[in-house]
Amino acid sequence: MASEENTRQLTEALSAKRDEYTAQWAKTVGRSLRGRLSSAELSREFGELYDAIVQAVAEGIALEGRGEQFAEVRSLLIELSRSRARQGFTPTETATSVLALKEVLEPELTGSAEGAQIYLQFARLLDDLSLLTVEEHVKTREAIISSQAEQLLELSTPVVKLWDGVVGVPLVGTLDSARTQVVMEKLLQTLVDTDSTHAIVDITGVPTVDTQVAQHLLKTVVAARMMGAQCTISGIRPQIAQTIVALGIEFGDIPTKATLADALREALTEVGRQAESDVRGLL
Amino acid sequence: MRDYGADSVSVTEVAVATNGDVVKARQMVRTLAQSSGLSLVHQTKLVTAASELGRNMLVHGGGGTVRASAVVEGPRKGVWVEFADHGPGIEDIGLALTDGWTSGNGMGLGLSGAQRLVDEFDLDTGSSGTTVRIVKWGR
Numbered sequence: 001m002a003s004e005e006n007t008r009q010l011t012e013a014l015s016a017k018r019d020e021y022t023a024q025w026a027k028t029v030g031r032s033l034r035g036r037l038s039s040a041e042l043s044r045e046f047g048e049l050y051d052a053i054v055q056a057v058a059e060g061i062a063l064e065g066r067g068e069q070f071a072e073v074r075s076l077l078i079e080l081s082r083s084r085a086r087q088g089f090t091p092t093e094t095a096t097s098v099l100a101l102k103e104v105l106e107p108e109l110t111g112s113a114e115g116a117q118i119y120l121q122f123a124r125l126l127d128d129l130s131l132l133t134v135e136e137h138v139k140t141r142e143a144i145i146s147s148q149a150e151q152l153l154e155l156s157t158p159v160v161k162l163w164d165g166v167v168g169v170p171l172v173g174t175l176d177s178a179r180t181q182v183v184m185e186k187l188l189q190t191l192v193d194t195d196s197t198h199a200i201v202d203i204t205g206v207p208t209v210d211t212q213v214a215q216h217l218l219k220t221v222v223a224a225r226m227m228g229a230q231c232t233i234s235g236i237r238p239q240i241a242q243t244i245v246a247l248g249i250e251f252g253d254i255p256t257k258a259t260l261a262d263a264l265r266e267a268l269t270e271v272g273r274q275a276e277s278d279v280r281g282l283l
Numbered sequence: 284m285r286d287y288g289a290d291s292v293s294v295t296e297v298a299v300a301t302n303g304d305v306v307k308a309r310q311m312v313r314t315l316a317q318s319s320g321l322s323l324v325h326q327t328k329l330v331t332a333a334s335e336l337g338r339n340m341l342v343h344g345g346g347g348t349v350r351a352s353a354v355v356e357g358p359r360k361g362v363w364v365e366f367a368d369h370g371p372g373i374e375d376i377g378l379a380l381t382d383g384w385t386s387g388n389g390m391g392l393g394l395s396g397a398q399r400l401v402d403e404f405d406l407d408t409g410s411s412g413t414t415v416r417i418v419k420w421g422r
Contacts, residue, residue, distance in 0.1 A: 210334040211390045239327035247396035
């Protein structure tokens with residue numbers, strides 16, 4: 001059968017000039033990456049990949065890159081794409097790593113009509129494999145983005161100690177359930193850790209207070225109260241106040257203040273009064 | 284309510300499928316409100332209403348499209364926003380517009396509150412989806 005003959009020929013050609021081809025392959029890729037990876041590293045990577053490809057191709061040239069024979073090639077490629085994606089290479093640069101092998105083989109194989117046919121079959125396989133690297137590259141980038149989003153969530157919700165017994169939570173941006181959870185956990189833990197009796201949640205940096213945000217705020221305040229802390233919401237700007245009233249949201253007996261300064265002043269007075277009564281109690 | 288959407292030439296659109304998209308839609312409305320010269324209070328009210336309706340669309344209608352446009356009527360300028368989904372529709376509009384009534388675990392103020400925040404409010408619902416159109420005028 002023609003394809004069996006082709007397979008044999010390709011395998012022979014690839015095995016015979018293994019060292020020459022891998023060196024050329026690594027060189028071609030090295031050039032396109034403009035020295036961002038060492039040639040020793042590339043030679044090692046492509047040597048391994050080359051051997052895996054030859055081994056898989058020996059099973060039959062007409063195979064698809066997603067077949068079982070290519071399991072090892074795929075795992076090598078996936079590893080390659082992941083490390084490239086983490087190092088900040090573009091998908092094109094990653095895919096070129098595979099496609100460069102075509103460039104290497106082209107002058108060697110396309111001399112005869114038979115060779116050209118083999119080349120085309122092999123090229124199709126390489127195209128498929130390069131698509132795989134792009135897919136994996138994108139997947140890795142997505143994983144990086146989602147982990148960064150998570151980090152951002154942590155970063156954007158600090159709980160700070162404002163004074164002895166007073167902690168502040170300056171909220172910035174939108175308040176969804178995920179962030180509320182983080183804020184609440186941090187606030188409650190900080191209340192315990194710093195032995196605070198007052199908490200001020202400042203919403204100056206929250207552009208839109210809708211029912212969802214309000215509900216989350218109320219939950220946070222109720223939770224802080226259950227821990228025995230007094231909780232104030234500050235940073236209610238005029239437009240926010242009017243919107244909250246029009247929406248019909250009631251904050252009940254939760255104290256609110258226009259500015260963080262007002263809330264802090266109130267909290268300090270309260271803390272001072274408590275300290276005074278404590279001293280009197282001791283005497 | 285006048286069909287402002289058909290009149291307007293420059294309608295911007297945001298497809299809402301996630302919570303992040305609601306934020307995007309809100310930003311689109313905010314930008315329009317600012318460029319239409321709405322006061323800060325009116326801007327905030329409109330954006331909050333858009334936030335409520337956008338989230339309603341996502342939670343109850345399984346997502347949809349937000350379209351917005353600046354509108355002019357005589358001397359006054361405003362912003363028109365449309366929220367269209369292909370969800371199951373609202374069974375009892377009167378009940379849905381009642382303060383404190385909720386089908387989920389929200390506060391039950393979203394729809395009725397949004398109505399109070401804007402100047403014109405038009406709700407069109409059926410088994411093939413729900414469309415809410417609102418207009419907020421500059422003054």
